[in-house]
Amino acid sequence: MNAETMSEAPLLSVRGLTKRYGGRIGCAEVDLDLWPGEVLGIVGESGSGKSTLLACLAGHLEADGGTARYDGRDVLTLPEPERRRLARTDWAFVHQHARDGLRMNVSAGGNVGERLMAGGARHYGDIRATAEDWLARVEIDPARIDDRPSQFSGGMQQRLQIARGLVTGPRLVLMDEPTGGLDVSVQARLLDLLRGLVRRMGLAAIVVTHDIGVVRLLADRLMVMKDGRVVEAGLTDRVLDDPQHGYTQLLVSSVLPT
Numbered sequence: 001m002n003a004e005t006m007s008e009a010p011l012l013s014v015r016g017l018t019k020r021y022g023g024r025i026g027c028a029e030v031d032l033d034l035w036p037g038e039v040l041g042i043v044g045e046s047g048s049g050k051s052t053l054l055a056c057l058a059g060h061l062e063a064d065g066g067t068a069r070y071d072g073r074d075v076l077t078l079p080e081p082e083r084r085r086l087a088r089t090d091w092a093f094v095h096q097h098a099r100d101g102l103r104m105n106v107s108a109g110g111n112v113g114e115r116l117m118a119g120g121a122r123h124y125g126d127i128r129a130t131a132e133d134w135l136a137r138v139e140i141d142p143a144r145i146d147d148r149p150s151q152f153s154g155g156m157q158q159r160l161q162i163a164r165g166l167v168t169g170p171r172l173v174l175m176d177e178p179t180g181g182l183d184v185s186v187q188a189r190l191l192d193l194l195r196g197l198v199r200r201m202g203l204a205a206i207v208v209t210h211d212i213g214v215v216r217l218l219a220d221r222l223m224v225m226k227d228g229r230v231v232e233a234g235l236t237d238r239v240l241d242d243p244q245h246g247y248t249q250l251l252v253s254s255v256l257p258t
């Protein structure tokens, strides 16, 4: 990120975000700022509150308190139609399990094309051409445009989910364990692809993961969570190479269960 980018206002500004499950804390008093074109990694062991935080931002869960300002509006209190419009146009969500982000009984081309149609595209030829282009961009043979995701491998399904999310040119992508559950070699390829797309498209992204390797490759900045709270934050290299908090030190040395 250069000095010019830093001087812009944050794209997303979160203050005091809190979510409880009955008496249990999901996440508490989380503050974060995300600048345009920046990738923020959120790491922590299982149960640290990463997914809860992301789900509140995405509107999948209702937060109990706090604000999340995007384009001058608090997305935590957006009326449902506006929230849906945002999710269709400006934001994308990449689920850990591709089947949660895809329509499994619709063709690959349909999965990508229906996002375009939801954004107002109407011309069949253009939609199909764009879908083919996006399949190629995520390294799926465009000849498979009429196949269903259920005929794809796990890695291909995840790449299709990414194409579906990015085809509308969002400004912000929320990713929950995007490489989770995939073989190591498949993960590496997916990470390379994601890194290339994020950089080329200048996307801002929040990546939740328990995998330090993922954030080392993708994230400009890191936030470390424990028991629902942020315990350390900073530039990725600084946090990983010179962790200040004892918990981060354990996490980086992979002593903690993930």
Ligand SMILES: Nc1ncnc2c1ncn2[C@@H]1O[C@H](COP(=O)(O)OP(=O)(O)OP(=O)(O)O)[C@@H](O)[C@H]1O
Residues within 6 Å of the ligand: 021, 024, 025, 026, 027, 044, 045, 046, 047, 048, 049, 050, 051, 052, 053, 210, 228
């Ligand atoms: N639906 C739920 N009902 C009750 N408690 C929940 C629920 N979902 C999460 N929690 C609790 O909230 C806390 C944070 O969980 P969360 O899933 O956000 O953590 P996480 O870091 O994303 O972990 P994981 O990587 O395992 O998903 C944990 O104590 C968890 O037990």
